[in-house]
Amino acid sequence: xxxxxxxxxxxxxxxxxxxxxxxxxxxxxxxxxxxxxxxxxxxxxxxxxxxxxxxxxxxxxxxxxxxxxxxxxxxxxxxxxxxxxxxxxxxxxxxxxxxxxxxxxxxxxxxxxxxxxxxxxxxxxxxxxxxxxxxxxxxxxxxxxxxxxxxxxxxxxxxxxxxxxxxxxxxxxxxxxxxxxxxxxxxxxxxxxxxxxxxxxxxxxxxxxxxxxxxxxxxxxxxxxxxxxxxxxxxxxxxxxxxxxxxxxxxxxxxxxxxxxxxxxxxxxxxxxxxxxxxxxxxxxxxxxxxx
Amino acid sequence: xxxxxxxxxxxxxxxxxxxxxxxxxxxxxxxxxxxxxxxxxxxxxxxxxxxxxxxxxxxxxxxxxxxxxxxxxxxxxxxxxxxxxxxxxxxxxxxxxxxxxxxxxxxxxxxxxxxxxxxxxxxxxxxxxxxxxxxxxxxxxxxxxxxxxxxxxxxxxxxxxxxxxxxxxxxxxxxxxxxxxxxxxxxxxxxxxxxxxxxxxxxxxxxxxxxxxxxxxxxxxxxxxxxxxxxxxxxxxxxxxxxxxxxxxxxxxxxxxxxxxxxxxxxxxxxxxxxxxxxxxxxxxxxxxxxxxxxxxxxxxxxxxxxxxxxxxxxxxxxxxxxxxxxxxxxxxxx
Numbered sequence: 001x002x003x004x005x006x007x008x009x010x011x012x013x014x015x016x017x018x019x020x021x022x023x024x025x026x027x028x029x030x031x032x033x034x035x036x037x038x039x040x041x042x043x044x045x046x047x048x049x050x051x052x053x054x055x056x057x058x059x060x061x062x063x064x065x066x067x068x069x070x071x072x073x074x075x076x077x078x079x080x081x082x083x084x085x086x087x088x089x090x091x092x093x094x095x096x097x098x099x100x101x102x103x104x105x106x107x108x109x110x111x112x113x114x115x116x117x118x119x120x121x122x123x124x125x126x127x128x129x130x131x132x133x134x135x136x137x138x139x140x141x142x143x144x145x146x147x148x149x150x151x152x153x154x155x156x157x158x159x160x161x162x163x164x165x166x167x168x169x170x171x172x173x174x175x176x177x178x179x180x181x182x183x184x185x186x187x188x189x190x191x192x193x194x195x196x197x198x199x200x201x202x203x204x205x206x207x208x209x210x211x212x213x214x215x216x217x218x219x220x221x222x223x224x225x226x227x228x229x230x231x232x233x234x235x236x237x238x239x240x241x242x243x244x245x246x247x248x249x250x251x252x253x254x255x256x257x258x259x260x261x262x263x264x265x266x267x268x269x270x271x272x273x274x275x276x277x278x279x280x281x282x283x284x285x286x287x288x289x290x291x292x
Numbered sequence: 293x294x295x296x297x298x299x300x301x302x303x304x305x306x307x308x309x310x311x312x313x314x315x316x317x318x319x320x321x322x323x324x325x326x327x328x329x330x331x332x333x334x335x336x337x338x339x340x341x342x343x344x345x346x347x348x349x350x351x352x353x354x355x356x357x358x359x360x361x362x363x364x365x366x367x368x369x370x371x372x373x374x375x376x377x378x379x380x381x382x383x384x385x386x387x388x389x390x391x392x393x394x395x396x397x398x399x400x401x402x403x404x405x406x407x408x409x410x411x412x413x414x415x416x417x418x419x420x421x422x423x424x425x426x427x428x429x430x431x432x433x434x435x436x437x438x439x440x441x442x443x444x445x446x447x448x449x450x451x452x453x454x455x456x457x458x459x460x461x462x463x464x465x466x467x468x469x470x471x472x473x474x475x476x477x478x479x480x481x482x483x484x485x486x487x488x489x490x491x492x493x494x495x496x497x498x499x500x501x502x503x504x505x506x507x508x509x510x511x512x513x514x515x516x517x518x519x520x521x522x523x524x525x526x527x528x529x530x531x532x533x534x535x536x537x538x539x540x541x542x543x544x545x546x547x548x549x550x551x552x553x554x555x556x557x558x559x560x561x562x563x564x565x566x567x568x569x570x571x572x573x574x575x576x577x578x579x580x581x582x583x584x585x586x587x588x589x590x591x592x593x594x595x596x597x598x599x600x601x602x603x604x605x606x607x608x609x610x611x612x613x614x615x616x617x618x619x620x621x622x623x624x625x626x627x
Contacts, residue, residue: 035418083590086590090593093355094546094593094594096355097543097585098585098586100539101583101589102582104578104581105579109579228422235418262437265433266433272426277414280416
């Protein structure tokens with residue numbers, strides 16, 4: 001039983017990281033219908049910046065966490081401005097290939113700057129083992145879960161309560177109508193990229209702390225998993241991305257612990273396929289009827 | 293057969309044979325060394341893969357991001373078959389073994405494609421894309437864990453049956469087959485689904501059946517490509533068939549132009565040869581490649597040829613008549 005609880009907490013830990021990254025995918029998809037493949041690379045660069053700030057500059061914890069988020073938010077806006085904006089009216093697949101191109105570009109840029117060998121991520125949070133009724137929890141795990149939840153709630157409040165948040169929702173619902181209502185669509189899209197990238201960078205930092213490593217292809221696997229989480233929850237829906245992230249993290253951890261480590265990823269995909277076959281728009285997705 | 297058609301056939305046949313002769317002379321005179329022959333063979337395989345993917349991505353207009361998985365099934369099943377066949381001791385000429393292995397690889401992969409396609413083709417767009425990624429990853433993880441084919445270490449001991457001579461003609465035959473399929477009744481039905489699914493259903497086309505057909509045919513040829521790959525490398529391992537490899541093939545198809553088979557051929561040649569030529573730049577290689585991809589998409593989002601096909605006869609005509617070259621490339625036969 002204790003072991004099971006321990007695994008549940010591990011699952012929550014991994015799941016909260018996936019959820020953070022998945023939000024970025026789902027927000028961008030919701031607003032411009034593009035699978036932003038470069039999101040995984042944004043999180044990778046976020047992790048590298050945190051690594052540099054923590055080792056070379058010895059910055060305090062809050063700066064190590066917040067500065068990369070701000071830098072990557074700006075980088076996300078820049079990527080959208082340079083690569084995606086010219087393609088907004090192009091066929092969707094062309095935009096997708098551009099996203100893949102940007103992703104490859106950033107990955108190889110990191111390879112060139114930081115070289116291929118993995119760097120050891122320092123322990124940013126103070127290490128302490130907290131024991132809770134027989135279950136031992138690492139303080140890093142607690143901080144990870146806490147930080148993720150904090151930023152998710154913050155984002156949710158921002159999207160639901162503020163004027164800009166309302167603009168984001170309006171644009172993702174109907175872009176043309178939003179323009180008619182006087183919403184600056186370009187600025188709203190930039191804002192979405194900024195928020196998604198900031199959360200992605202945070203996800204990358206927490207991921208690299210959890211796995212104690214930073215390397216140029218860091219973003220590929222968690223990026224793919226987080227995207228799957230976004231689809232599982234219903235792409236374009238922010239609570240769906242959070243839910244999907246936690247489900248994927250939980251399933252992955254539990255299969256690794258109780259069934260098989262090598263089959264864990266396959267089981268994640270099988271669950272995804274079954275969910276999509278029976279509910280093609282994801283768990284929280286709304287069914288839209290096709291009209292002639 | 294009318295005069296124009298006969299002329300087109302003559303020109304194309306002459307071109308295919310003279311291209312072969314050029315390669316033959318280059319190889320005989322040792323101008324093309326082993327390294328270049330290797331690139332040429334890989335290019336042929338990528339042409340087959342890209343064209344087969346174009347059936348689903350271009351003709352049907354669906355996002356299929358799991359082509360590497362189908363290639364893996366073709367590679368493994370054909371290799372397993374050819375090893376077993378050679379072990380029985382029946383003396384068959386190499387080309388017969390290769391063709392049998394390709395057919396086995398193609399049929400097994402086609403069958404898997406049929407089984408995967410039947411339930412999943414109800415999904416559309418990005419959801420279908422993600423499900424195909426899922427299946428392709430499941431296939432890869434399956435081969436990592438499947439002991440009879442060597443697991444993660446890969447399948448060794450495959451006889452090398454592919455050389456430039458036979459793969460050139462096999463590629464030509466597959467190109468012709470896919471072209472004919474695209475222009476057949478079935479191929480046109482599939483294209484009509486891409487244009488407007490509801491309208492084509494109203495016109496009496498059983499859309500689901502044709503979607504599954506496109507998916508099955510596409511995976512059949514992907515299996516053949518995989519078989520060629522296995523019998524060229526003489527070794528297959530699961531780590532080759534990753535998600536990134538599927539993406540690579542998808543990039544070729546989009547860059548060539550969705551729905552343009554000649555576009556796929558040209559893009560496959562360019563994107564296989566270009567990274568090799570950039571090897572001098574070593575670490576800047578992929579940086580240049582990815583940048584080229586982004587720039588290309590920004591300035592020509594419909595790919596190199598768009599939806600039109602490059603036609604040799606029209607190209608020659610326009611050359612002699614000194615017409616604007618753009619007419620022959622841009623305004624080729626509409627698919």
